[in-house]
Amino acid sequence: MIISGSNTQALAAALAAETGQQLASVEYERFPDGEAMVRVEEPGDRAVVVASTVSDEAHVELLQLQDAVREAGASEVVTVLPYMGYARQDRAFETGEPVSARAVARAISTGTDRVVTVNPHEEAVCDYFTVPAESVDAAGLLAGPLPEDLHDPLFLSPDDGAIDLAVAAAEVYGRGETDYFEKTRRSGTEVDIAPSDADCADRDVVLVDDIIATGSTMSESVAILDERGADRVFVTCVHPLLAASAHLKLARAGVEAVYGTDTIERQVSEVSVAPVVADAL
Numbered sequence: 001m002i003i004s005g006s007n008t009q010a011l012a013a014a015l016a017a018e019t020g021q022q023l024a025s026v027e028y029e030r031f032p033d034g035e036a037m038v039r040v041e042e043p044g045d046r047a048v049v050v051a052s053t054v055s056d057e058a059h060v061e062l063l064q065l066q067d068a069v070r071e072a073g074a075s076e077v078v079t080v081l082p083y084m085g086y087a088r089q090d091r092a093f094e095t096g097e098p099v100s101a102r103a104v105a106r107a108i109s110t111g112t113d114r115v116v117t118v119n120p121h122e123e124a125v126c127d128y129f130t131v132p133a134e135s136v137d138a139a140g141l142l143a144g145p146l147p148e149d150l151h152d153p154l155f156l157s158p159d160d161g162a163i164d165l166a167v168a169a170a171e172v173y174g175r176g177e178t179d180y181f182e183k184t185r186r187s188g189t190e191v192d193i194a195p196s197d198a199d200c201a202d203r204d205v206v207l208v209d210d211i212i213a214t215g216s217t218m219s220e221s222v223a224i225l226d227e228r229g230a231d232r233v234f235v236t237c238v239h240p241l242l243a244a245s246a247h248l249k250l251a252r253a254g255v256e257a258v259y260g261t262d263t264i265e266r267q268v269s270e271v272s273v274a275p276v277v278a279d280a281l
């Protein structure tokens, strides 16, 4: 039985269709003091809880779903974390800070037998869970919504950490060069992008990253591509968090289109990760 968090209903439905498992009925409610409550009907013996922890509230909701299915008698609980919140805080960057990814991973581990997540920022966060945890790779799916007529395409990642995603997307697309920029983060919302010597003039460029959060990384990259005479610029990512004015930033930067997957449900979530998650279940 698939049990969906409130933020992942479309993906949970796609996963149910992909695996042939049933979707449990879940109600999401609030007490008058604002505290959340979920109610899961008949989760079955093997419960697959699907929930992206896109907010602190979503974290609490996931813990409640895990507890509800155990309470209802599930003997096996698998937690699918399509997007794992706090994964980018994977070390204490300054003295006195927590390793937030480890803290949330430990909490999530208490309610499950196993975790499956999708393209975490660093693979190593899987080691923070105290139950078996694995990541699946949705990079190849990112080529899906791209137009077939890309001219002399260049698949570019904004930093070397995402080059594997760009390479995978290019491979599935079937043609195109790959390259990456160098990124230095100045603050939570500001980045410096140093161009590589990639030839961008008159080419269609596909920028590929694991996540678009504030949109600063992508919009700075688009500005450089503009300076270099790129033709159309498409932006794609696994996790379209698109916080605050991120979408506006990208539109103002002049991108042709933004694409993402349904690990986070947004208007741009054109690709479902259900097939790759289903393979891991």
Ligand code: R5P
Pocket: 088, 158, 159, 161, 162, 188, 189, 191, 209, 210, 211, 212, 213, 214, 215, 216, 217, 218
């Ligand atoms: C960081 O290295 C990630 O791969 C992303 O590039 C980054 O988190 C995107 O954040 P933002 O959209 O806020 O620039």
